[in-house]
Amino acid sequence: MITLKINGLNVTVEEGTTVLEAAKFLGFPIPTLCHMEGLSPYGACRLCVVEIGESPKSRLVSSCTYPAEAGLIVRTSSARVVKARKMVIELLLATCPQSKVIQDLASEHGVRQQRFRQEHEDCILCGLCLRMCSEQMMAHAIGFRGRGEHRSLGTPFDAKSEVCRLCGGCIYVCPACQLRCTYNQPEKAICGGCGNLEPPCVDKPQFDDMMCYMTPCVACEIKKD
Amino acid sequence: MFAYWNAKFDFIGEEDMIAEEVARVVEKHADRRGALISVLEDIQQKYGYLSRGALEAVALKSRRSLVDIYSVATFYRAFSLSPRGRHLVSACVGTACHVRGAPGVVEELKRRLGINPGATTTDREFTLETVNCLGACALGPIVVVDGRYNPNVGVAKVEPIIAKAIRGSEADDALHDERIFPLNVQCPRCGHSLLDEAHLVDGQASIRLRGNADGQSGWINLSRLYGSVHSVTDTLFPNDSITSFRCPNCDHDLAGPVHCNDCDAPMVPLGITGGGIVQFCSRRGCPSHTLDLDSGRSGATAAFNAPERGSAS
Numbered sequence: 001m002i003t004l005k006i007n008g009l010n011v012t013v014e015e016g017t018t019v020l021e022a023a024k025f026l027g028f029p030i031p032t033l034c035h036m037e038g039l040s041p042y043g044a045c046r047l048c049v050v051e052i053g054e055s056p057k058s059r060l061v062s063s064c065t066y067p068a069e070a071g072l073i074v075r076t077s078s079a080r081v082v083k084a085r086k087m088v089i090e091l092l093l094a095t096c097p098q099s100k101v102i103q104d105l106a107s108e109h110g111v112r113q114q115r116f117r118q119e120h121e122d123c124i125l126c127g128l129c130l131r132m133c134s135e136q137m138m139a140h141a142i143g144f145r146g147r148g149e150h151r152s153l154g155t156p157f158d159a160k161s162e163v164c165r166l167c168g169g170c171i172y173v174c175p176a177c178q179l180r181c182t183y184n185q186p187e188k189a190i191c192g193g194c195g196n197l198e199p200p201c202v203d204k205p206q207f208d209d210m211m212c213y214m215t216p217c218v219a220c221e222i223k224k225d
Numbered sequence: 226m227f228a229y230w231n232a233k234f235d236f237i238g239e240e241d242m243i244a245e246e247v248a249r250v251v252e253k254h255a256d257r258r259g260a261l262i263s264v265l266e267d268i269q270q271k272y273g274y275l276s277r278g279a280l281e282a283v284a285l286k287s288r289r290s291l292v293d294i295y296s297v298a299t300f301y302r303a304f305s306l307s308p309r310g311r312h313l314v315s316a317c318v319g320t321a322c323h324v325r326g327a328p329g330v331v332e333e334l335k336r337r338l339g340i341n342p343g344a345t346t347t348d349r350e351f352t353l354e355t356v357n358c359l360g361a362c363a364l365g366p367i368v369v370v371d372g373r374y375n376p377n378v379g380v381a382k383v384e385p386i387i388a389k390a391i392r393g394s395e396a397d398d399a400l401h402d403e404r405i406f407p408l409n410v411q412c413p414r415c416g417h418s419l420l421d422e423a424h425l426v427d428g429q430a431s432i433r434l435r436g437n438a439d440g441q442s443g444w445i446n447l448s449r450l451y452g453s454v455h456s457v458t459d460t461l462f463p464n465d466s467i468t469s470f471r472c473p474n475c476d477h478d479l480a481g482p483v484h485c486n487d488c489d490a491p492m493v494p495l496g497i498t499g500g501g502i503v504q505f506c507s508r509r510g511c512p513s514h515t516l517d518l519d520s521g522r523s524g525a526t527a528a529f530n531a532p533e534r535g536s537a538s
């Protein structure tokens with residue numbers, strides 16, 4: 001058992017517990033995006049930053065991947081943490097403003113605008129879907145491809161996967177398309193589900209089956225050609 | 226049960242060969258964890274690129290999922306998933322080369338080859354790529370063609386570089402490099418010429434010797450160009466092994482009394498027709514060699530064929 005101090009409170013946890021879990025245990029909220037119980041920690045979104053150590057030597061780490069250490073001093077909502085977190089949210093908004101999950105995060109943290117070039121990516125590369133696919137569905141059908149700005153998610157060679165179980169798990173966990181856009185159903189076009197003042201569906205024809213790797217998709221029954 | 230273990234792939238003809246080759250490569254690295262990159266490197270080396278069939282075969286043989294293999298193959302710049310040309314032209318566009326004019330060089334390469342970086346010409350002769358710093362910034366802009374560094378490349382140098390690649394840079398260098406010239410050698414014992422017109426090394430008749438190392442014996446043909454370390458052999462002598470050389474005519478062991486300065490293996494002396502001795506180290510992979518001309522004898526320099534120059538154009 002290890003004892004560490006979170007926001008001034010001592011907490012004793014088992015070895016191997018992450019700082020995030022320890023903080024949850026005490027009831028301190030830490031927002032997360034790429035973390036999900038049942039999937040291995042990945043540390044991609046940096047939303048769960050906390051400050052560890054004492055100034056001037058304190059530093060920011062992602063709490064979902066940082067293991068609890070004896071005597072560790074953690075602050076989950078210091079000014080520095082809040083500033084970093086807002087920046088992360090701004091960056092997420094700049095990448096994928098159509099995501100309901102990201103919009104909710106922004107509103108929760110009082111982020112009303114972002115300062116960067118606006119893009120409309122289909123994917124924030126959080127890696128939830130591939131961990132879902134390989135760790136829970138044991139299918140290993142999708143994964144990262146390329147690197148840097150060419151990094152993307154999908155099946156090898158973009159080919160129809162022979163091992164996909166058509167379970168829909170990847171879509172279920174995806175923050176970019178969790179609330180599925182209904183653009184593909186003509187009678188429901190411009191549904192407002194994403195809460196955008198300028199819904200991206202209007203000028204993005206391929207928006208219909210964005211992060212879906214299944215052909216035909218069991219969720220929206222679109223057939224890709 | 227993982228479905229990819231028994232997923233079926235239709236291999237025919239060449240693909241059968243690929244599958245066999247892949248099986249061999251995977252087998253070779255089987256005892257090492259994390260050998261995936263070595264496996265892919267070997268396959269890329271063999272075929273010049275990683276075909277879909279090859280990657281699927283790797284998945285099948287190494288019992289890894291295709292997703293992971295594809296991730297690795299697309300992550301590293303060293304791997305190519307489309308066929309590459311016979312000549313690889315890499316233009317450095319790193320910071321130093323950039324300020325020294327690399328963008329203009331890349332434009333010229335694009336114009337001359339008619340392709341964009343990352344692409345291969347339709348005749349499969351050239352692949353053009355850009356790289357970010359090759360660690361030779363002071364010599365920039367750098368253009369590497371088939372592993373050879375061309376320093377200080379300006380727009381005007383692009384055309385000769387491409388022409389040289391087409392001609393084959395090896396032959397060219399041997400003819401133009403003043404340090405490299407052919408020797409006429411003979412056995413120091415029986416005086417028989419060691420030159421072998423039937424086997425060419427560096428485009429010239431070679432020095433043919435019998436070699437014996439680690440219980441294996443076979444023919445070794447050394448380049449007769451002084452300064453060239455090229456050789457051809459019919460036997461796989463392990464690197465670093467000390468080879469004992471014999472004259473094919475008198476079968477005398479050629480090892481001499483002098484030992485290599487670098488690795489202490491015996492040096493092998495060969496006589497130069499007309500006077501002088503050339504010695505080379507008997508350890509495979511050691512480039513050490515010396516040339517002794519008996520300078521007291523006026524005829525010594527006549528032992529060398531004058532380097533042929535300018536005949537390449």
Ligand code: SF4
Pocket residue numbers: 129132133134137139140141142163164165166167168169170171213214
């Ligand atoms: S639908 Fe296919 S790709 Fe998505 S999680 Fe399930 S098996 Fe994986």
Ligand code: SF4
Pocket residue numbers: 122123124125126127128129130153170173174175176177211
């Ligand atoms: S597709 Fe969705 S779940 Fe998968 S990495 Fe992208 S944003 Fe995350």
Ligand code: SF4
Pocket residue numbers: 098180181182183184189190191192193194195196199200201202
């Ligand atoms: S259909 Fe348009 S408005 Fe509705 S969720 Fe999709 S993008 Fe938003």
Ligand code: FES
Pocket residue numbers: 031032033034035042043044045046047048049062063064065
């Ligand atoms: S939740 Fe910790 S980095 Fe994403």
Ligand code: FES
Pocket residue numbers: 317318319320321322323357358359360361362365366367
């Ligand atoms: S920038 Fe070209 S070699 Fe360093």
